[in-house]
Ligand SMILES: *[C@@H]1O[C@H](CO)[C@@H](O)[C@H](O)[C@H]1NC(C)=O
């Protein structure tokens with residue numbers, strides 16, 4: 499259930515996009531002055547990922563997804579006035595990104611009635627980078643969805659057939675398309691660590707496979723004609739209420755100055771380092787593609803470090819914004835949306 503809680507700590511999510519645009523503008527510098535405004539030339543977005551980006555796939559996927567709290571208030575109540583399947587009361591990063599590009603909210607692919615003219619969202623809350631059968635071989639159980647990254651890319655491949663029929667026709671369309679590949683892989687680690695794997699086991703057994711899977715997915719998108727790819731890293735997971743609660747320690751040296759768990763943050767940096775190495779290789783192998791790493795780790799840390807400036811009270815910075823009490827306002831058995839778990843503060847406002 500780890501994935502579900504990841505957005506609880508991210509009323510902060512509204513603050514991250516501004517950092518993101520600094521990053522997107524790096525496409526411009528690659529393209530040169532002639533296309534100085536290429537940021538605004540995107541007419542389509544395709545998103546892959548997990549609860550960080552899902553705008554309504556999990557809740558449509560089947561009875562298990564429909565039974566998750568994301569189909570109920572307080573999810574969706576701040577912005578849409580109804581639950582949409584987003585794992586947030588308000589908007590997600592992808593909503594801000596679409597808005598900034600002048601595009602409509604990205605519809606979930608599993609909404610068969612939806613308009614996909616400007617793209618589609620294939621992200622599924624709770625999903626993993628690795629195929630769930632591979633995780634099962636490592637004795638890691640994945641709840642609620644089997645729609646891992648490969649499956650999301652297969653959905654995209656099917657979807658593309660409705661847009662274009664030849665490779666050159668597809669390539670032409672995809673020139674103006676932004677691909678958001680992730681964040682993904684975070685849940686593979688969440689499930690493993692919360693189910694008792696040690697960080698060393700996860701480093702050895704999962705990280706190389708997750709990185710390779712992200713590489714394969716990116717290559718498939720490039721082969722299909724994708725040119726602009728953003729591939730985000732993992733967050734400082736040692737700052738998330740779920741981990742702070744599960745790995746609470748009496749040993750003060752387990753925590754950094756911000757009150758986050760050092761070992762888990764170090765692990766997130768380990769993944770990010772390997773991801774960046776892989777991207778370096780990917781750029782060499784595909785010199786015509788523009789592949790940008792999105793540093794969610796430092797974006798999140800920077801927002802957290804300035805939280806009081808952003809209007810959060812000092813005591814609540816590491817607490818879930820919706821929960822049922824406790825040191826971090828978090829209880830795995832009473833997640834936001836269950837009876838007894840209420841929003842504590844709603845800092846996100848309509849715009
Ligand atoms: C995922 O796949 C496994 C194995 O096929 C199956 O037992 C399980 O019910 C599936 N889970 C979901 C949520 O569909």
Ligand SMILES: *[C@@H]1O[C@H](CO)[C@@H](O)[C@H](O)[C@H]1NC(C)=O
Pocket residue numbers: 749750751752
């Ligand atoms: C406290 O944590 C530090 C760093 O993780 C470790 O080196 C040290 O042995 C721990 N001390 C105790 C008493 O467990």
Ligand SMILES: *[C@@H]1O[C@H](CO)[C@@H](O)[C@H](O)[C@H]1NC(C)=O
Pocket residue numbers: 799800801802803804
């Ligand atoms: C506050 O934000 C600025 C600008 O993003 C950043 O450079 C700085 O490191 C942040 N402060 C902390 C303590 O994280």
